[in-house]
Amino acid sequence: MSEKPEKLIDKKGIRLDGRKSDELRPIKLEVGVIPNADGSAYVEHGKNKILAGVYGPREVHPKHLALQDRTVLKCRYHMAPFSVQERKSPAPSRREIELSKVIRESLEPSIFMEYYPRTMIDVFIEILQADGGTRCASITAASLALADAGIPMRDLVVACAAGKADDTIVLDLMDEEDKQGKADVPVALMPNLNAITLLQMDGKLTHEEFENAVNLAIDGCKKIYSMQKEALKAKYINVKEEAEE
Amino acid sequence: MASVVTRVKQKQIAQLIDKEKRVDGRKPNEYREIKVEQGIIERAEGSARVRLGKTEIVVGVKVEMGEPFSDTPNEGVLTVNAELVPLASPSFEAGPPDETSIELARIVDRGIRESKAIDTGKLCIEPGKKVFVVFVDIYVLNHDGNLIDASALAAMAALLNAKMSNYEVEEGEVKIKSGYMQLPIKQHPITITCAKIGDKLILDPCLEEEQVMDARLSMAIDDDEDICAIQKGCAGYFTPEQVIEFSKTAKEKAKQIRKELDW
Numbered sequence: 013m014s015e016k017p018e019k020l021i022d023k024k025g026i027r028l029d030g031r032k033s034d035e036l037r038p039i040k041l042e043v044g045v046i047p048n049a050d051g052s053a054y055v056e057h058g059k060n061k062i063l064a065g066v067y068g069p070r071e072v073h074p075k076h077l078a079l080q081d082r083t084v085l086k087c088r089y090h091m092a093p094f095s096v097q098e099r100k101s102p103a104p105s106r107r108e109i110e111l112s113k114v115i116r117e118s119l120e121p122s123i124f125m126e127y128y129p130r131t132m133i134d135v136f137i138e139i140l141q142a143d144g145g146t147r148c149a150s151i152t153a154a155s156l157a158l159a160d161a162g163i164p165m166r167d168l169v170v171a172c173a174a175g176k177a178d179d180t181i182v183l184d185l186m187d188e189e190d191k192q193g194k195a196d197v198p199v200a201l202m203p204n205l206n207a208i209t210l211l212q213m214d215g216k217l218t219h220e221e222f223e224n225a226v227n228l229a230i231d232g233c234k235k236i237y238s239m240q241k242e243a244l245k246a247k248y249i250n251v252k253e254e255a256e257e
Numbered sequence: 258m259a260s261v262v263t264r265v266k267q268k269q270i271a272q273l274i275d276k277e278k279r280v281d282g283r284k285p286n287e288y289r290e291i292k293v294e295q296g297i298i299e300r301a302e303g304s305a306r307v308r309l310g311k312t313e314i315v316v317g318v319k320v321e322m323g324e325p326f327s328d329t330p331n332e333g334v335l336t337v338n339a340e341l342v343p344l345a346s347p348s349f350e351a352g353p354p355d356e357t358s359i360e361l362a363r364i365v366d367r368g369i370r371e372s373k374a375i376d377t378g379k380l381c382i383e384p385g386k387k388v389f390v391v392f393v394d395i396y397v398l399n400h401d402g403n404l405i406d407a408s409a410l411a412a413m414a415a416l417l418n419a420k421m422s423n424y425e426v427e428e429g430e431v432k433i434k435s436g437y438m439q440l441p442i443k444q445h446p447i448t449i450t451c452a453k454i455g456d457k458l459i460l461d462p463c464l465e466e467e468q469v470m471d472a473r474l475s476m477a478i479d480d481d482e483d484i485c486a487i488q489k490g491c492a493g494y495f496t497p498e499q500v501i502e503f504s505k506t507a508k509e510k511a512k513q514i515r516k517e518l519d520w
Contacts, residue, residue: 085492106359106362106363107363109356109359110356110359110360110363112356113356113359113360114360114488114489114490116492117489117490117491117492120492121492121493121494197487202494205494206496206497207494207495207496208489208494208495208496208497208500209489209493209494210489211474211487211488211489211495211500212487212488212489213476213484213485213486213487214367214370214371214485214486214487215371215485216371216372216479216483216484216485217483217484217485218483218484219482219483219484219504219505219508222484222504223501223504226497226500226501227497230497
């Protein structure tokens with residue numbers, strides 16, 4: 013294990029990985045990475061490596077869960093045993109069950125659920141490597157995968173965290189800042205609708221700090237949002253070119 | 258959850274809220290009556306019953322000796338679990354904890370943990386080897402909405418009422434002595450939950466209101482009036498303005514409840 017650094021931010025306001033307080037980690041988004049899935053996406057966000065796959069709308073299983081007026085959204089957030097420093101048991105932990113729930117609830121407002129009654133949409137998220145902020149990167153990936161599956165949506169959902177490291181409000185916490193920082197505020201947003209679909213926090217923030225953190229996270233979301241749109245375009249522009257040849 | 262409330266009722270509740278009224282006659286920011294009783298289970302090291310209107314929660318605290326986590330060798334351990342017992346509501350079923358009860362336990366856990374309510378440093382007996390483990394078990398006995406706030410209150414009330422064994426360490430052996438000491442408590446977080454119905458926010462939703470709400474938001478406020486935990490729930494959304502507005506309402510409401518309870 014690495015030793016604990018004394019300070020997360022130096023005198024010049026530079027963070028351990030060389031970022032400024034309002035800077036995102038490098039992000040790579042790719043759509044359509046799993047041939048078998050109806051929609052899929054891969055996200056690298058800092059050292060996070062995350063795959064999301066969508067199947068559906070398809071037959072509901074088990075059948076009694078079917079709803080007569082809308083589709084059922086299911087979501088599974090799962091960490092690979094090798095994704096963290098100490099091996100994680102592959103059985104779903106309480107944390108993973110909670111995250112599956114909040115991620116599902118962050119995606120659901122974006123989907124026209126009433127378009128597909130008596131069906132089910134499955135969203136599977138696999139964390140291949142974790143580096144702080146996995147739930148946010150998962151939401152960004154899952155929303156892309158839903159769009160890739162051709163499911164009608166009001167907007168893409170994009171997520172980013174802000175928090176407090178030492179005494180500064182910072183954007184996009186990485187692993188050390190997440191563990192040793194003073195607060196973590198993950199936010200998911202539908203930018204065009206100005207709608208927050210996930211909001212959590214742990215740590216300790218004054219009301220003023222909280223307001224700053226939420227606004228900073230929203231700014232971060234908007235930056236990732238434009239990358240999301242580019243990633244979608246990139247796949248479908250390629251398809252068009254192939255067809256023309 | 259299978260919706261028992263018809264669309265008619267949903268419309269009625271939403272229309273009432275538009276007029277700043279509620280199904281049970283409360284104002285938008287009014288809580289139901291809170292009743293707290295402590296020490297109701299003698300076998301438990303700490304216990305409390307909280308009634309929030311018709312919602313009823315019992316929390317039992319057990320304090321046992323165990324091993325610390327390797328990354329916090331000098332600190333005691335906190336474990337929170339919630340049981341939605343089947344007698345409490347037609348919608349609860351027996352069986353292993355589902356995502357609702359896991360979420361409830363984790364929200365209560367986060368409020369206590371992040372506010373540093375328990376002075377876990379004082380629960381250390383032998384660094385890296387032996388510490389006190391505090392088990393907080395939430396038992397929902399009647400579900401009439403807002404289980405989060407009621408459970409958080411009951412958990413805190415039970416912890417305030419909890420004791421742990423006196424002990425001494427002799428030649429590396431831990432010996433339990435007679436008598437007890439109070440579980441060391443540093444903070445008294447209070448969790449405030451709102452429901453969004455239509456475009457309006459109401460505090461302390463009752464069950465009928467929960468069945469028609471679009472989304473809910475909970476914030477735990479500590480003794481310094483800072484925010485120490487937040488959870489948004491349900492498949493709806495909040496605007497950033499609503500979030501900020503609610504953070505102010507939550508602060509005021511927590512202050513008022515803190516005063517009423519004398520915490």
